[in-house]
Amino acid sequence: MIGFDESLLDDADETVRVRFTINGRKVACEVAPRETLVDCLRNVLELTGTHAGCEMGACGACLVQLDGRAVHACLMFTVQADGARIDTIEGLTESGVIADLQAEFHRRNALQCGFCTPGMLVNAHELLSQVTRPSREDIRDALSGNYCRCTGYEAIVDAIDAVAKARIESGGPT
Amino acid sequence: MKARAFSYFRAATIDQALHAHARAGDDARFIAGGQSLVPALSLRLQAPRLLIDITHIAELRGVRREGAFLRIGALTRHCEMLSEPLIAEFAPLLRAAAPFVAHPAIRNRGTFGGSVAHADPASEFPAMTLALGAEIEIVGPSGSRRVKADDFFVDLFETALQPGELITAVFVPLFKADQRFAFDELARRRGDYALVGCGMLATCTGDRIDDIRISFFSVGNTPTRVKGTEAALIGSSLGAERIAAAQAALEGDLAPPEGDEVPPAMRLHLARVLLGRMLGRLGAGA
Structure with missing residues (x-):
């Protein structure tokens, strides 16, 4: 059959x-x-x-x-x-591929309750593996499907933006 | 928020998928990307006995030229609409619409054929098949057929698809050098459903419009071609007066329904504003 x-x-x-x-x-x-x-x-x-x-x-x-x-x-x-x-x-997390993103989120208080953070990190990781130099608008667009009810996104965008720049300076994605 | 129990079958071929559907007495649903179907199942808006996974059917994949058409396989994902060079070259209106379709993670799974089959009146791609004069290839128990997009969308979430039929591909006429296109939408947030959206494809001689197809979404029960507005534009060039005439004609073409959070008058107003902006760009972009 x-x-x-x-x-x-x-x-x-x-x-x-x-x-x-x-x-x-x-x-x-x-x-x-x-x-x-x-x-x-x-x-x-x-x-x-x-x-x-x-x-x-x-x-x-x-x-x-x-x-x-x-x-x-x-x-x-x-x-x-x-x-x-x-x-x-x-x-x-264990593989270390998002260690710099996690550190920057921590440093900039880009989370409060942390509920949205895993999703934010997965999306940020995908964005930075596809676009080396995302504008702030690119970052906001990439995060348009991620809700954060605590921080108001600004610190999250800052953190991703800072990591994108740091990765370029250190010669490409980690 | 949990789906009713169902059986799951992963089909390897179209024949297997059609056979399984028939054996389930048509109490079955095909699932591809599932980005609209899974929530519908979770909310129990739908509760089939059998879910037939068609995502592993090779015949439904791929984008290629076929004669005067670009054949877009039903399983082409939204993210591929953004990255596939053949789409950008031969169906640039779809490339322009793709970034507006939902959010990135949804675009990684949602499929073009699934979006057209679902026929959400607020979705971008179904409306673009109308603007493009595309043809939808359907296969079912009684064989294969091609339906023009103009005849495909029947009513709210209702299409020419009969029970047990599925879309295999969408055929889009190849974009030509004398054509111009525009896409835009107004939404409260990027990635949200549009308050109103529009795509258009014009064939021109110099600045004169020889033919134009304009399709709106989020304006009624189905994606909607605005034929009166098109008629007001054909044979003229896009000056301010002509654009104003087209905007006036729009009132006769659209009748947004009562009863949701956006009043019909506001939706019609937004449609007029959007049309004006897009025609202005179309006229400027030779």
């Missing part, structure tokens, strides 16, 4: 096995098809640095990297990520 097993239709909430590479480590887990990636990361894999905010793609707190690009973990089901490479804020 052509690939579709009809017994699937009777097993709507039965878990399926999903395999992916998270933060460089191969992982397999059992998930219900309706479980979103953010829920799997937080509840099954206990990677709670990815935050669940609006759960509809508006706030940006759940951003992770999927095959190297920033995506909302609340806007995909875990089963869709089968076979993918996922990097969460924990992995990006």
Whole structure:
């Protein structure tokens, strides 16, 4: 037959096995098809640095990297990520690729409660890996899908701007 | 905020996807980027038995020239609309619209075909298929067909797509040297849905407009071509008087609905302002 097993239709909430590479480590887990990636990361894999905010793609707190690009973990089901490479804020932190961004956020008080920070960092990391010399407007545009309810964005834009300049001075991205 | 339970099937070919849809008694949804569908499922606005993942179907990928058209595979992501050189060269109106589509992370997953199929009246790309005179290639249980964008958008979130059908590609007539285009929108914040937006494509001899297609979004139940306004422009060059005449004609073409936070009169006013600005730019940019 052509690939579709009809017994699937009777097993709507039965878990399926999903395999992916998270933060460089191969992982397999059992998930219900309706479980979103953010829920799997937080509840099954206990990677709670990815935050669940609006759960509809508006706030940006759940951003992770999927095959190297920033995506909302609340806007995909875990089963869709089968076979993918996922990097969460924990992995990006451990690898050191965003260490300068984190230090600058800290130095400039670019966070208060910190709920939005993982998403801000994932997005800032993506921006700086694509655009070497972003203008402040580029930075604001890149962050247009990230809500911060504490700081008012100015310090966040400052921090990203400072890191972009520092990376150029030190001869390219770290 | 959690989707109702469903089964999930990852299709490797179009035939597999269509077969699965039929076997589920059409109580199924195709999912590609899922940037509109996943929230709809989470809010239980939709609750199919089966979700058919079409993102791994190679036939739905790729952008290439085919005769007088640019064939844009349905799975082309919004971020690729920004980066693909063939889009910039042969469909520059789509390239101009792409930065306005949602936020960067949404653009990394959302697909062009998915946006057109979803037919959100506030979305940029569905309206641009109208302005471009594009054709939408559809495949379903009874075979493949091509529908003109003018015949595709039927009503609110309703298109020519029948149950079990999916978009395989969008065919856009190649941009020509005697054509000019413009895109713009007014939104409260970058990346938010536009209060009103517009795309236009004109064919000119010198400064005279021989033909023009103008399409608005966020003005009603579907993306809307403004044919009276187009007629007011054809055969003339874009002086201040002609632009004012086009703005006046817009009133007969648009009837923004009552009952949301933006009053119809305000939306119509914004549409007039936007049209004036864009025609001014179109006239200046030879």
